[in-house]
Amino acid sequence: MFRKSLADVIRGIRSCRDPEAAEKYIRDVLSECRQECQSQDMDVKTAAVLKLAYLQMFGHDISWASFHILEVMSSSKFGQKRVGYLAAMQSFGQDTDVLMLTTNLLKKDLGSRNHLEVALAISGISNIVSPSLARDLSEDLIKMMNHSRPYVRKKAVLVMYKIFLQFPEALRNSFPRLREKLEDAQLSVVSATVNVICELAKKHPKNYLPLAPQLFNLLTSSSNNWMLIKIIKLFSSLAPIEPRLKSKLTPPITNLIQTTTAMSLLYECINCIVSGGMLGKDDEQLATMCVSKLRMFFEETDQNLKFVGLLAMTKIVQIHPVLVAQNIDVILECVDDADLSIRQRAVELVVFVVNPESLFDIVKKLMLQLIPQSREQVLPEQYRLEVVRRVLDMCSRDMYANVTNFEWYVAVLVDLVKISEGVKLAGDEIGAELLNVTVRVRNVVPYATTSAAKLIADRDIFAKSPGVLKGAGWIVGEYARYLDSPYDVLDCMLALEPNTSTAEIEAVYIQAIPKIYAVYAGSSVAPWTESRTREVLHLTERVVAFLEKYSVSMDIEVQERSAEFLELFRLVAQAVKERVDDESTDLSPPMLITEAMTSMFTLWELNPVSAKAQRKIPIPDGLDLDEQFHDPVVYSESEDEDEIMMREELLRQQEQLSRQGINSSIKSDGKRSTLVVKDGQTLASPDTSEDEDERERSRQKRREQQKDDPFYILESSKIASKKPRSPSSSPEQPMKDEELDIDSIPIMKLEIATLDSAVKTSKKKKRRQVVQPVEIIKEETFGDDVADDSDDERPGRPTSSGNAARTVSSRRGKGILRVDARGLEGYDIEDAGSDDEGRKEVERFKAEMQAARNAAAAKAAEEAKAARKLLKAKKEKKDKKDKKDKKDKKTKVKIAEPEPAAEPQAGAAEPTASAESAADAVAEAAPKPKKEVEKVAIATDDGEVKTIKIKKKKEKSVATID
CATH class of the missing domain: 1.25.40 (Serine Threonine Protein Phosphatase 5, Tetratricopeptide repeat)
Incomplete structure (x- = not known):
């Protein structure tokens, strides 16, 4: 009754006035929880685990209680089991030691008759799954997808995505079952299945093309907006790899665009048409409808709608720039929006809609943003750099196609230098x-x-x-x-x-x-005068x-x-x-x-x-850029050391003379160095006359080697010839088991409603001034390849698509929910040749596990059979013993005192045999005590008295003679 409950712990933490007191209180609670976890009372242990789960949310480590959490998970009471699973989902990881002990527990809970325990186990698996758990539990979870309860089926379908991430091999075994769940009677199960397939299709959409007819049926018959959004996202992944889907999907998606009032569904429909390759340059009517619907996004007060509307327009402008340019007014309004993210998207979009007539006004509007009105309105440096880059992009786009006055453009560049002070890299790119x-x-x-x-x-x-x-x-x-x-x-x-x-x-x-x-x-x-x-x-x-x-x-x-x-x-x-x-x-x-x-x-x-x-420029035949021009020259270390020593000695003598105020210089005649003093006095260098001729020959040889030594040329090992790599393209093969039945999807009649007031007409065009043509010099290149010359790669400034490339590269890897799905990239359900080794390893492991189970079952059967035989033998022996005891009670054996023995005669034999036979007789006649020892005195033939010890051992009477 004196133990703290979770509510007491929460009240105690809230009552602490400073962080130090709260930390001390939490340390005391953790100490109490350690003691409570050692208790044999499961209620006490469950309360301690619940408090630990709460403290773990404050950042405290509870990995030391992993085994106690596992004990609570194995409780037979559902309330205690739920607490254990909660703590496990919060604290268990793939490196937890006791994780391997949870396999049998999870299998047991998955096979429970209580559907709540099954659902609880599935929830726990989704959070603590590891590759080994995914491999061992995949078969059980596949069975749960056919559970009688829709609640369990839905959770089983959702948890399979986590299983696929850790064990992609399970995707082959569960794919037929996933396909069945698309036709489940419960809408929640169908929605969960569509959600899982949508996530899987992002990594390898070819696997799910056979599901297109079923998904199309759901698209045309379902009224659940959230499921429709997932289906449309799924089709946006499938349409690029199957061109026939365009004619099938365009009518129903267009119907949804015209009829739906949900902005989220409307955006996904437009995004599917653009991202799925359904919007071509000839589909002007469809593009006009999409742009008109997107204009409605900017009339709403929700900032999120403006953001996604700009994203969709950025995709449409690549195909139909004229239609997007008609909405330049709403785009420029977003340039001045208070939300910085909306500003960035609008600045990215405005580059594509600019034309020679609107270039001056748009550049002026963007440059005004770089001039702060006050200290509080200074924009971030990254955004200011982005504005400078977009101004340069829109002016230099298509070889300065929009610039009609280049003196104006040079003046703009000079002004950009002055108003972008403090922005790193801006000066380099403007220069x-x-x-x-x-x-x-x-x-x-x-x-x-x-x-x-x-x-x-x-x-x-x-x-x-x-x-x-x-x-x-x-x-x-x-x-x-x-x-x-x-x-x-x-x-x-x-x-x-x-x-x-x-x-x-x-x-x-x-x-x-x-x-x-x-x-x-x-x-x-100027004349060349004296001045x-x-x-x-x-x-x-x-x-x-x-x-x-x-x-x-x-x-x-x-x-x-x-x-x-x-x-x-x-x-x-x-x-x-x-x-x-x-x-x-x-x-x-x-x-x-x-x-x-x-x-x-x-x-x-x-x-x-x-x-x-x-x-x-092609590399000439026979030219190896990695080959050295000249072999490295080997220098003699002994000669260098001698010269260094001689030079040091001469410098030492010169320093001594300089201290004495004598001007001196060093002369060298090739053979002998001499120190020349101002007054004519000479000081010779140390004696170097030994082997002078040999040294001179070595020096001469070294000079000849150094004469042709290109020492100033760097090593060519750092210069690697860049050879173009041929892209390794592996053509995707169709499904092996079945043909793609895309033609079975009916083609619906497309009727696009007339858009009278959807698109606002632009203002009356001003009369364009006649501009003198300006010659722009093209780049000099080698060969006739014009495709590469169109790329405007100017040093010091990224291209207009640089930000998009950086965004795509930064999104790779783990997502925002820390879900690493890179293992599913390129995983083909039918192409088993790429992972035969992995599947063989799995099959070998399963065979070993099955053999171990069979051996364990056979051994258990033998032990049970031996145990039954032993019990039967013991029972028979006990019955015999009881009968013998009853018979022995009727027969009484009396052993009297022996009479005095006669004198032994000479040459008499030893009484060993007689004594042993007598002992046997006594042992048979005497009653058998239970775990007792009796001493019996008998007389031998020679008159000697012997003592016999009789004890019971393993149901037998054994007699020994002392």
Whole structure:
């Protein structure tokens, strides 16, 4: 009576004022539960398990009570059994130790006459099922699918999905039974069966094509909306692999679209038509009906309807963009919706409905979202980046088909840089797009070059969005002839300091500076006067100083470019300085600037090249890209060590002299290194004259080896030739047991109601201005393959379908309910060749189990037979004993004192035999005591007295002589 109940525990936890007190109280309750679980009273143990199940919901581990939970599960009382199953469903997992002990218990409960216990066991199996349990219990659960109670049949059908996940082999055995349940008398059982088949069809729909006639019958006869939704989802999986289903399914689904008032069913019908491939480009009337019905979703106040409506329109717009574009007004309203998820879907959709007339307004509307009205209205960074990407996508779509004014587009890109500050990756993608449109559209090059120069001169851009400077730097370098003031641009670029930007921007700047310098210094417009000569010399010295800072950069690209141009500009500086020192009045610019550098950068104009052009170039026969150009050179470690020691000794001597204030230098003549001092004193290196000739020959040999050693070439093991992989396509074979009876499904007459007021007409079109045609340069590629060139793969920016691909990849694996159904992918019910080994293993296991059962049954039968024989023998012996005891009671044996023995005669024989025979006689005549020992004295023939011990052992009397 003093034990806490569950209600007492809940009240005690709620009465705790702080988390520390609650934690202490829970620890005390757990300690009490440990003691109560040891009790022999099942009521006490059940109450303890119930409290543990409640505490487990707070995150406390109760795995230590697994065996006690199993004991409560095996109780004969239903109330206690239910508590045990509840605790097991909450705490048991596939790694629970006692899980293997539950197999017989579950089999027993599944065979119970009480249907509530059967249902309870099925519920428990659905939560604790493991591969071994699924294999052992699958046959029992298949039998439960024919139970007399609909409640049990429904639960048995539903639990089979969990069995299939752990043991896919059960799908073959239970498929006929699942097919029967589609025609069950109870609607709940049919609905459960459709639900299971719908989930299974998502992984391998080909298995369930034979069920199409039955499912079609349910589709046309059922009035349960939830079951209709599942059937339509199932048909959306089956229709893509069976084209004949389109003509069968379109009339009834269209009828549901026109008649149903349930928005969830209406959406699933439209989604089935689109996802199932039933909506073609010729089905304009059907598409118009679907779009008009979807417009009703945006008139509702439910935000979920707007979301799913945008999803459906995103699928329809791929086939009928004009019909969706007629509803641009409701789509733009969703762009300003308060729900961020609805905004994202609307921004994704608006890319496909834009046209040359609406592009300006839509871009303006999206750019206004990037400008925060206040600090509270700042949108998330990910959404702002998505808006920038969609603006770039809709403008560059179909090779800039919607852009009529490219100067406007360049201005939009510059504005996007300024209003998207703080958004990572936005600057990189805008810079890549600015570069792309400049290279492709020749008419916009002067304006784009001027805009890029302004971006480089803007210090705020460098601090807030430096990623765009990579594209801007390339533009001002390649098209430097269009710059208004090349000197100002050079001045801004030479102000760049090391380690203040990325290595990519530094490399672009180093490459662009010589191009701008060549245009500025080699220009023939300005006369080459003395003042201009000094100005160019000063600028050249600044460039040399700039490149010297980057010639020691840790980035190999920056270091290599700066080192190459540094030597060039040193020669230029020397040439310009000669002009300054020349006293002649006729000054002329150095040809190194006017001709050499100018022809180096402006001889040919660059064109856009397809990103896939290189992969189309065939590899010549006999060329192995993995083969090394030259064998690695083996160096002698002993020679290196000697040289290192000699060099260290010379440096040590030089350091000693430097401390004394003596200037020194080291000279080497190839054979002997000498330390030369300022005053003529020499200090020789350590004695290295031993084997000097041999060392010289080794050094000469090593120099010859190093002369042709391409040490600067990387190993080719990291360069793998990319060969196109042929897609491994395994054609699906039809069902082996039966032919697909799709033709038996009747074709219904399709009547689509007239839609007078469903679709709102768009506003009166404005007169379109005449736009001058703009030439857009196409990409250069190799070969005549045009299919790959249509893919707009510009570096630094994902395609419009990038988000969809990322979404699909992120949804793979486990679902939201932690259900891992990957084991059912590609599992064919009829194609048994792929898993013969697994089935043979299962059959072998079943045979071993059956043999073990037979052996155990035979052994039990033999033991029972032996036990019966033993009982019968004991009974017979007992009857004989009782008869003998009655007979012995009538016969009394008296043993008197022996008379004095006579003197033994000489040569008399030993009395051994006589004594033994006498003992036998006494043993037969004497009554047999029960587990007692009697001593009897007898006299032998020679007069000696002997004592005999008589005891009973295993129903026999044994006499021994002391």
